[in-house]
Amino acid sequence: MTRGITLSQAVNEAIAEEMRRDETVILIGEDVAEAGTPFKVLSGLVEEFGTDRVIDTPIAEPGFMGIAVGAAMTGLRPIVDLMFGDFLYLVMDQLCNQAAKTHYMSGGKLSVPLVLRTNLGATRRSAAQHSQSLHALVAHIPGLKVAMPSSAYEAKGLLKAAIRDDNPVVIFEDKLMYQDKAPVPEEEYLLPLGEAAILREGSEVTLIGTSSMRQVCERAAEILDGDGIGAEVIDPRTLVPLDEGTILGSVRKTSRAIVVDEGHQNFGITAEIAARISEKAFYHLDAPVIRMGAMDVPVPFSPALEDLTVPTPEGVAANARALVRGVPVHAP
Amino acid sequence: MPHEVRMPQLGMVQDSGVIVAWLKRNGDSVKAGDPIFEVETDKATMEVEAATDGYLSGVKAVEGDDVPVGGLIAMIVEAEGDVEEAGTGVPDAEPEDVAVVEAAQWSDPEPVKQPISAPVERATPKSVASGRVLASPKARRLASERGIDLHLLRAQGVSEPIHVADLDAAFAAGGKSLLSAVVESTSFDEILDCSRTADRTKLLALFAAGAWRATFDASSVSVAIKDLDGRIEIVANPDRGGAGVPEDPVLTLVDLCGTRINGYVPMGGGVTLCVTRSAAGYGLSLAFEESRLALSGAAALVEDIAARIENPLLQLL
Numbered sequence: 001m002t003r004g005i006t007l008s009q010a011v012n013e014a015i016a017e018e019m020r021r022d023e024t025v026i027l028i029g030e031d032v033a034e035a036g037t038p039f040k041v042l043s044g045l046v047e048e049f050g051t052d053r054v055i056d057t058p059i060a061e062p063g064f065m066g067i068a069v070g071a072a073m074t075g076l077r078p079i080v081d082l083m084f085g086d087f088l089y090l091v092m093d094q095l096c097n098q099a100a101k102t103h104y105m106s107g108g109k110l111s112v113p114l115v116l117r118t119n120l121g122a123t124r125r126s127a128a129q130h131s132q133s134l135h136a137l138v139a140h141i142p143g144l145k146v147a148m149p150s151s152a153y154e155a156k157g158l159l160k161a162a163i164r165d166d167n168p169v170v171i172f173e174d175k176l177m178y179q180d181k182a183p184v185p186e187e188e189y190l191l192p193l194g195e196a197a198i199l200r201e202g203s204e205v206t207l208i209g210t211s212s213m214r215q216v217c218e219r220a221a222e223i224l225d226g227d228g229i230g231a232e233v234i235d236p237r238t239l240v241p242l243d244e245g246t247i248l249g250s251v252r253k254t255s256r257a258i259v260v261d262e263g264h265q266n267f268g269i270t271a272e273i274a275a276r277i278s279e280k281a282f283y284h285l286d287a288p289v290i291r292m293g294a295m296d297v298p299v300p301f302s303p304a305l306e307d308l309t310v311p312t313p314e315g316v317a318a319n320a321r322a323l324v325r326g327v328p329v330h331a332p
Numbered sequence: 333m334p335h336e337v338r339m340p341q342l343g344m345v346q347d348s349g350v351i352v353a354w355l356k357r358n359g360d361s362v363k364a365g366d367p368i369f370e371v372e373t374d375k376a377t378m379e380v381e382a383a384t385d386g387y388l389s390g391v392k393a394v395e396g397d398d399v400p401v402g403g404l405i406a407m408i409v410e411a412e413g414d415v416e417e418a419g420t421g422v423p424d425a426e427p428e429d430v431a432v433v434e435a436a437q438w439s440d441p442e443p444v445k446q447p448i449s450a451p452v453e454r455a456t457p458k459s460v461a462s463g464r465v466l467a468s469p470k471a472r473r474l475a476s477e478r479g480i481d482l483h484l485l486r487a488q489g490v491s492e493p494i495h496v497a498d499l500d501a502a503f504a505a506g507g508k509s510l511l512s513a514v515v516e517s518t519s520f521d522e523i524l525d526c527s528r529t530a531d532r533t534k535l536l537a538l539f540a541a542g543a544w545r546a547t548f549d550a551s552s553v554s555v556a557i558k559d560l561d562g563r564i565e566i567v568a569n570p571d572r573g574g575a576g577v578p579e580d581p582v583l584t585l586v587d588l589c590g591t592r593i594n595g596y597v598p599m600g601g602g603v604t605l606c607v608t609r610s611a612a613g614y615g616l617s618l619a620f621e622e623s624r625l626a627l628s629g630a631a632a633l634v635e636d637i638a639a640r641i642e643n644p645l646l647q648l649l
Binding site for chain 2: 255282283284285286287326328332
């Protein structure tokens with residue numbers, strides 16, 4: 001049985017279920033207890049689990065991140081709430097130098113079973129320091145897993161799998177999707193880290209969309225449907241590990257690919273996925289792999305300008321049309 | 333297509349190699365993998381193998397020649413009749429400058445022909461660049477598999493970069509190609525006469541499958557047998573007693589031997605083998621699209637089927 005719940009409710013359910021199942025799971029961050037985060041994702045948890053397990057911290061990201069890494073090394077399974085993805089810069093040492101490397105540097109004696117929940121996404125009119133999509137920063141670091149749920153269903157299944165994983169996992173939720181509803185099973189389920197989903201089948205072009213760019217790709221596929229162009233839509237779900245097999249299999253079938261992601265385009269996720277396709281499916285490509293990331297500028301505060309910086313369904317459809325019709329997107 | 337034999341780069345800093353010994357002579361038949369000459373570099377002596385089957389032709393270097401890396405040494409041609417005489421003296425002196433090709437490949441779309449035997453000037457970026465046709469990796473791969481010359485498409489006005497659709501369109505416009513042959517075969521007739529159980533159509537399917545397997549080195553070969561009522565039966569590996577699961581047929585066999593009809597070219601894609609019978613013998617005609625099946629491969633296939641009808645014992649080998 002499924003019912004429609006919001007992404008916010010899905011995250012809340014995942015945390016509550018895992019905290020009930022395993023008493024070593026704790027929640028730590030700014031405004032996670034009484035306030036329930038600015039996005040109201042965590043409402044009700046402190047009432048059920050108390051302030052010993054739902055811990056409000058001062059505004060000191062490096063501090064509570066460090067506490068969580070230590071707690072994870074010594075037997076707890078902390079879920080860290082980082083209010084905005086933009087604050088990742090503050091926790092880089094704890095996350096990338098400590099959490100990511102401890103298992104390796106201790107010769108496997110220590111593990112860091114920690115989940116860092118944070119968010120991404122522009123067009124919320126939050127200006128340049130609260131609108132970034134910084135998942136490429138952490139995907140670059142060996143030792144960290146990175147999940148990018150694109151719906152309430154994925155948010156719940158991936159978060160539960162992340163909490164049970166013995167490695168540090170960073171989950172990026174799109175802050176504009178917290179109120180989006182999707183069918184979610186009532187019974188328990190996990191979504192394994194490292195399995196992409198083919199959301200729509202098509203034979204002429206593969207659209208790979210992460211997080212909310214999945215919806216952009218799906219809407220682009222609908223537009224393309226009207227032009228008689230069959231687009232296949234793939235949601236990688238996790239960047240690390242990346243389900244290369246599903247992506248390459250699709251591109252070998254369609255011969256064309258567009259990678260869409262809300263991180264900056266330069267040196268980003270789109271570049272990584274495009275490069276893997278070019279390396280491993282080169283002789284199946286009938287067109288260059290196209291990257292579509294966020295514009296390489298600080299996210300503008302002006303709504304009109306901000307909207308121009310992220311990929312749109314129309315933009316994806318236009319590029320797909322060009323590829324299928326053999327019109328070079330970039331001059332040869 | 334003739335295959336060029338060039339001086340390989342056997343070491344990272346090797347500029348040229350000395351041909352120590354020829355292991356095959358001009359005109360000799362070679363198989364892919366056969367050593368054809370020995371080359372000595374500053375580090376070692378190595379055998380250079382033929383990259384394809386054929387006949388060694390137009391050998392340009394003699395033992396003792398020091399040939400620059402990339403320099404043309406000989407050709408491997410498909411037919412014995414195409415063998416050219418061996419030349420003398422030092423071969424094509426200047427190798428193509430690969431780095432220059434990459435840097436300048438977009439600059440000039442004009443094709444330039446350079447005779448292989450003429451003394452070659454130092455290749456300028458411009459003339460080398462013009463040799464490369466812009467095509468998608470998949471189009472380039474399929475063209476190579478199907479034996480299609482991309483230069484030819486460019487010469488026909490197909491705009492670059494060439495995509496897979498251009499390959500198909502260029503040949504679809506010309507429709508199907510047809511190869512035909514007539515074979516006299518008393519031995520095949522005798523088999524059919526003396527055995528009540530021999531089914532001519534099934535035997536033809538068996539020959540066609542065997543020839544396909546031999547020509548294209550295929551592991552699984554399904555054949556569709558179509559009759560004039562339009563019924564189609566797909567037989568998996570008819571040359572192996574029908575073992576396996578029927579897959580997409582590699583060709584459609586139409587046996588018209590019992591009729592007065594002497595030809596049939598079907599609509600649509602695919603490869604169709606039509607067999608007819610006249611006083612002159614068995615008529616074979618193979619309809620195919622050159623965008624899907626190279627002419628050379630189709631010709632080899634028809635030759636092989638004809639040979640099997642002529643001498644059915646070949647099928648046993």
